[in-house]
Amino acid sequence: AQSVTQLGSHVSVSEGALVLLRCNYSSSVPPYLFWYVQYPNQGLQLLLKYTSAATLVKGINDFEAEFKKSETSFHLTKPSAHMSDAAEYFCAVSLYNQGGKLIFGQGTELSVKP
Amino acid sequence: DTGVSQDPRHKITKRGQNVTFRCDPISEHNRLYWYRQTLGQGPEFLTYFQNEAQLEKSRLLSDRFSAERPKGSFSTLEIQRTEQGDSAMYLCASSLGGGANTEAFFGQGTRLTVV
Numbered sequence: 001a002q003s004v005t006q007l008g009s010h011v012s013v014s015e016g017a018l019v020l021l022r023c024n025y026s027s028s029v030p031p032y033l034f035w036y037v038q039y040p041n042q043g044l045q046l047l048l049k050y051t052s053a054a055t056l057v058k059g060i061n062d063f064e065a066e067f068k069k070s071e072t073s074f075h076l077t078k079p080s081a082h083m084s085d086a087a088e089y090f091c092a093v094s095l096y097n098q099g100g101k102l103i104f105g106q107g108t109e110l111s112v113k114p
Numbered sequence: 115d116t117g118v119s120q121d122p123r124h125k126i127t128k129r130g131q132n133v134t135f136r137c138d139p140i141s142e143h144n145r146l147y148w149y150r151q152t153l154g155q156g157p158e159f160l161t162y163f164q165n166e167a168q169l170e171k172s173r174l175l176s177d178r179f180s181a182e183r184p185k186g187s188f189s190t191l192e193i194q195r196t197e198q199g200d201s202a203m204y205l206c207a208s209s210l211g212g213g214a215n216t217e218a219f220f221g222q223g224t225r226l227t228v229v
Contacts, residue, residue, distance in 0.1 A: 004156075009154070032214045032215045036220075041222070042222055043118070043205060043207075043220035043221050043222045043223055044157070044205070044207075044220040045220070046217050046218075046219075049215065049217065051215040090156050090157070092156070094214040094215070095214055096214045097214070098214060099145075099162055099164075099169060099170055099212050100145055100147070100162070100209055100211075100212035100213060100214060100216050100218065101147060101159045101162060101170070102147075102149075102157070102159065102218065103159070104156030104157050104158070105156050106154070106155050106156050107154070107155065107156050
């Protein structure tokens, strides 16, 4: 069965610093991978998705993620953190012929210090 | 297009009571999903619909839970005889098509507290 592991439930960075949020997946077949962001008391918003077209995926707000099959990883990065990036981030996997349902990791809370 | 809307946003109920939540998806979306999110965890899949047909139910969806999408538009999720363990955020999402690479759009959720 597929699963998603996010390393680090809390990450804290200074404003302007690099953001790195880690995600590893387990799947017996090629997965589709997603990163979602959730602001307090809000629903989830899609940041970016990997659908096998390109291993480096660019998303909204200067976020990007790189699919590495050999490492079964899909880490999320942003070159320079902004205060408004403080939120909960979820990595998710979806498989072909699974109805489009998403399997989520447990989430990483990102704090940005001034 | 106002996005996915859920009602109510918050619900406090006493243990043993029944509750019903409503989800209005984006109008042309034929897929509708329900997820449950507990504190400090990622959302967990509960069930999904293709138009009015319920195609899959998770083992998390006990007999006390029932979901409907009667006309292929809005959906309701009912929990009977609520328990404290039902306290969670219930999220609804919709998509156009059900491909594995299709973006799902989420509502703001209904936060249920069972006291």
